[in-house]
Amino acid sequence: MAKPDDRSNNAERIQNTIENTVKKVQNTEDYLDEHASEISSTEINQLERKNEKREQAITSLKDEYQDEV
Secondary structure: OOOOOOOOOHHHHHHHHHHHHHHHHHHHHHHHHHHHHHOOHHHHHHHHHHHHHHHHHHHHHHHHHHHHO
């Protein structure tokens, strides 16, 4: 039997996801600031693209959060 769909804490979970994703963006930016001269341009580009996707996800999550509250 399937578990019932409990969405009572959706807003809280979304907010936690937003906060964690913001931290990942900041950690990546800090890493690039400190180590850009030591890593390849390919890796730098990959990390920058990943952060762009994270920023898009944050925007979507903020919209979803507004829908929940």
